Amino acid sequence: MNMLSASSNAVLSAVFWCAITLAVYLASLFIFRRLGSRPIFHPMVFCIAILAVILFYTGVSVEGYQAKTGLLTWLLGPATVALAIPLYSQLSSVKQNGVGVLLPIVIGGLLAPILALLVVYFLPMEAGVKLSLLTKSITTPLAIETSQHIGGIPGLAVVIVIFTGIVGAVFASSIYRLLRITSPQAQGLALGTVAHAIGTAQGFQMSQKVGAFATLGLCINGVLTAIVLPVIFYIVS
Amino acid sequence: MLWLKYALALTTLVGFWGAGLGLSPFIPLPASLLGLLLLLLGLVWLKRIPSALLRVSQFVLGHMLILFVPATMGILLFAEKLADNLLWLVLSIMLSTLVSLGVTAWICQRQWQNHAHANTDNEHVKR
Missing domain, CATH: 1.20.1270 (Substrate Binding Domain Of Dnak; Chain:A; Domain 2)
Known part of the structure; x- marks a missing residue:
C-alpha cells in the first residue's frame, strides 16, 4: 500500500x-x-x-x-523520427542538386567542431570537456550517443549542443543580412547544419521552405557526424 | 474520426522510433536516427505523405523546442563546474557557430546560383 x-x-x-x-x-x-x-x-x-x-x-x-x-526528453526520440517527413518532401531537390546540397553541409559540419576545438585546444582543460565540443552541431539525441562513443561527457555535450542552437537561432538573421544571404535554401541549410533542431525550429518560424532545408542540413550533418566521428576516434586510438 | 487518425499518426512516429531502438544493437547508430531513416524508406515506398502524418509532424516539429527545456536546464549545472574555463568555452562556441553559419550559407548560395545559371544555360541550348 x-x-x-x-x-x-x-x-x-x-x-x-x-x-x-x-x-x-x-x-x-x-x-x-x-x-x-x-x-x-x-x-x-x-x-x-x-x-x-x-x-x-x-x-x-x-x-x-x-x-x-x-x-x-524521451519524446525527443519520436520527434526526431518526425523529421523524416519534411526530409522526404525535399528529396527531389536533393537529387537535382546533389553536390550543391552536400558540399555546404560537409563544410559546415567540419568547420563548426574544428573551430570550436581550435579555440580551446591550448587551454588547460580536461580532455573530456574538449571532446564534448565535437558534437556541438548535431541534434541532442544523436549527440548524447555519439559523445559516449568518443569519450566526451554526454551531459555537457547536450548543454553545448543547446547553447550552440540558441546562438545560431538568435544571430542567424543578422548574419544573413550582413552577408546578403537571401535564398531560402542557403538560409535553411546553414541553420540546420550548424544549429541543428533549435536552428530548424527557427527556420520554420522564417518560412516552411527555410524549415524544410534546415531539416535537410540537420539530418545529413547529424548522420555524417554520428557515423564519421566514432570511426575517426576508432582509427586514432 | 479525425482524432483517431492523429493518434494513429503519433503512434506511427513512436513505433518507428521503437523499431530504430530494436535495430540499434545491430547497427552502431543512434536509435532515433535509425527510426528516421526507416520512416524515410517507408515514405519512399509509399510515394506520398499521409495527410494526418503530415499535420502531426508539422505540429510536433513546430513545438519541438519544449522537449529541449529539461536538457537545457543542465546549463545551470555546468556553469558552476566549468567556472574557470567558462568564458573560453562560451567564446569558442559562439565564434565557431557564427563563422560556420555564415560560411555554410555563403557557399550554399553560390552553389545554387551557379546551378541555376547552368540550368537556364542548358535550357537555352536545348531551344
Missing part, C-alpha cells in the same frame, strides 16, 4: 513538473511574440530564466527536475 502511494506520488509530481514546463514554455512564447518575435528574445532564454527562478524557490535541484520531466 505504501509503495503504491509512493509511486502514485512520483507520477503526480512528474505530471506536475511537465505541466509547469508546458506553462513556462507557453508563457515564454507569449512574451517572445509580444516583444515582436525578435530572435534576440528567443523563447528558450525566457524558459531558462523563469524555470531557474521556480526551481530556486521550490528548492528542487536541476537533476531532480530533469528526472521528473524525463517524459519530455
